[in-house]
Amino acid sequence: MVTGVPDMSLSSSEMHLLQESTARSICMHGRVEWVSGSKAFGVNGSGDRLDFDWDDGPTPMEVTLQMIGLCSMADVVLGLKERVFDKVWVEMSAERATGTPRVFTAIHLEYHVRGDVPLKLVERIVKMSHDKYCSVSHMFNEKITITHGSVLHPLSDA
Numbered sequence: 001m002v003t004g005v006p007d008m009s010l011s012s013s014e015m016h017l018l019q020e021s022t023a024r025s026i027c028m029h030g031r032v033e034w035v036s037g038s039k040a041f042g043v044n045g046s047g048d049r050l051d052f053d054w055d056d057g058p059t060p061m062e063v064t065l066q067m068i069g070l071c072s073m074a075d076v077v078l079g080l081k082e083r084v085f086d087k088v089w090v091e092m093s094a095e096r097a098t099g100t101p102r103v104f105t106a107i108h109l110e111y112h113v114r115g116d117v118p119l120k121l122v123e124r125i126v127k128m129s130h131d132k133y134c135s136v137s138h139m140f141n142e143k144i145t146i147t148h149g150s151v152l153h154p155l156s157d158a
Helices: 060-079 119-133
Strands: 030-036 039-044 049-053 084-096 104-116 145-153
Touching: 060 084, 060 104, 060 119, 104 119, 119 145
Parallel strands: 104 145
Antiparallel strands: 030 039, 039 049, 084 104
């Protein structure tokens, strides 16, 4: 952790509900370290560790795609508040440029919610997530098309 950096964390009262799960602070610190071969790990400023193996695990681009889904899914779960649901997942697909750098050119996310929830509510939360709150999807420039859809599953599908 870098010393001398002021704590610029936002209190819960200063954040919108959909930002609370992912907005720990304005400043972030982390480190990635190569272990051997295709193995590496990353550590955030709080000491939380993720292990990576780009040959026998998700590639950095796959992890990036999953983080878009995770960030927005957190917004959906928090946005559903007191609604009755027991499962939420996001199926993602992406297209990449054929030349170097092989950046994403299009991403589609399909949100699934199993529960007694109005589809219009899910669609509104997903739209708000991508329009305003999901910091990860906002990291991509306007040349990337990000689309989304929503599917509701009744609780009896358990």
